[in-house]
Amino acid sequence: DAGITQSPRYKITETGRQVTLMCHQTWSHSYMFWYRQDLGHGLRLIYYSAAADITDKGEVPDGYVVSRSKTENFPLTLESATRSQTSVYFCASRTGRQGPYEQYFGPGTRLTVT
Amino acid sequence: QQQVKQSPQSLIVQKGGISIINCAYENTAFDYFPWYQQFPGKGPALLIAIRPDVSEKKEGRFTISFNKSAKQFSLHIMDSQPGDSATYFCAASNSGTYKYIFGTGTRLKVLA
Numbered sequence: 001d002a003g004i005t006q007s008p009r010y011k012i013t014e015t016g017r018q019v020t021l022m023c024h025q026t027w028s029h030s031y032m033f034w035y036r037q038d039l040g041h042g043l044r045l046i047y048y049s050a051a052a053d054i055t056d057k058g059e060v061p062d063g064y065v066v067s068r069s070k071t072e073n074f075p076l077t078l079e080s081a082t083r084s085q086t087s088v089y090f091c092a093s094r095t096g097r098q099g100p101y102e103q104y105f106g107p108g109t110r111l112t113v114t
Numbered sequence: 115q116q117q118v119k120q121s122p123q124s125l126i127v128q129k130g131g132i133s134i135i136n137c138a139y140e141n142t143a144f145d146y147f148p149w150y151q152q153f154p155g156k157g158p159a160l161l162i163a164i165r166p167d168v169s170e171k172k173e174g175r176f177t178i179s180f181n182k183s184a185k186q187f188s189l190h191i192m193d194s195q196p197g198d199s200a201t202y203f204c205a206a207s208n209s210g211t212y213k214y215i216f217g218t219g220t221r222l223k224v225l226a
Contacts, residue, residue, distance in 0.1 A: 031212050035216075040218060042120070042218040043158070043203060043214075043216040043219075092157075094212065098210075100145070100165060100207065102148070103160075103214060105150075106157050107155075107156060107157050108155075108157050
């Protein structure tokens with residue numbers, strides 16, 4: 001399917017476990033982003049990537065790790081999940097062309113850490 | 115300076131009424147101001163966007179008003195419909211950085 005997909009859509013994990021959220025896009029967009037959405041905070045940027053093997057921190061990177069070995073994939077790993085990481089996670093992508101281009105969002109992953 | 119302040123947090127409007135959501139920013143380097151619409155269980159999707167060289171942009175029932183001197187912009191939804199019930203996020207970007215700074219969101223409910 002064309003577009004941007006995330007998996008799993010729902011995940012329950014225990015405190016201290018490692019969990020990886022997957023993001024895949026079919027547009028060959030250069031830029032990819034990970035956000036978390038929490039009530040009262042809106043969408044906050046965790047990490048972003050300008051191209052394969054190029055990543056950088058966003059506003060709330062602590063406790064998260066990303067990688068980007070292929071342009072189309074941008075996994076987000078919580079190395080040791082904490083309850084404060086319970087959230088809805090969104091992946092987004094956009095073209096690398098200069099200018100005001102749209103970010104396209106995936107459907108989200110709802111993560112619960114017990 | 116990187117914040118975008120959005121209000122109100124929630125809004126209830128009667129069908130056919132006007133919904134108004136406001137955002138304010140501080141960073142004068144921002145040059146792109148999109149609004150995203152999010153339905154429950156879905157990802158945000160671009161609704162309408164404006165650049166600071168114009169004061170207003172209209173697309174159907176949705177209008178962005180932009181006040182550069184006040185560093186404020188707002189979304190007006192005319193003739194609001196129950197199908198407009200969603201969460202709306204404003205954002206700001208310096209197009210050279212590719213990153214958005216989002217507001218905290220407004221949950222809109224349009225009563226039938």
